[in-house]
């Protein structure tokens with residue numbers, strides 16, 4: 796059953812872990828009960844009575860019908876219109892404390908891997924280094940505070956982990972309440 800779930804290149808590990816879950820719920824778009832329902836963000840000016848099944852997200856019908864987006868285009872600079880369309884309108888979004896944003900690497904959108912704590916992040920040294928550098932640029936000049944923050948991810952703050960769809964490099968940004 797789960798093998799037949801439609802998976803986007805940009806959110807490949809969507810098997811109910813982050814943004815969809817098994818549920819007997821009627822999809823607000825196709826009115827079917829597919830057994831799966833999407834639980835994260837959708838931005839639209841219209842009123843939507845209910846949530847969507849992953850199929851109506853993957854084929855773009857939910858986004859088209861309600862003129863909405865699952866992910867804001869913030870951060871998606873320098874990618875083609877097709878990629879922008881696929882990430883914002885045909886790919887599962889994710890919930891975050893702050894407005895979620897997406898990474899671009901090698902001129903393509905990266906794939907969202909998931910929300911991780913410091914242990915998982917430490918397994919991807921390049922992502923940890925990049926996050927540290929970004930946070931310094933962001934104004935975290937106090938080295939020990941920054942290291943404390945990075946080693947305590949998983950509590951009140953987490954990291955959003957992505958992987959480049961071209962070169963495979965991991966990327967992360969910090970999300971906190």
Ligand SMILES: [Zn+2]
Pocket residue numbers: 822823824825826827847848849850851
């Ligand atoms: Zn549907």
Ligand SMILES: [Zn+2]
Pocket residue numbers: 900901959960961962963964
């Ligand atoms: Zn890359």
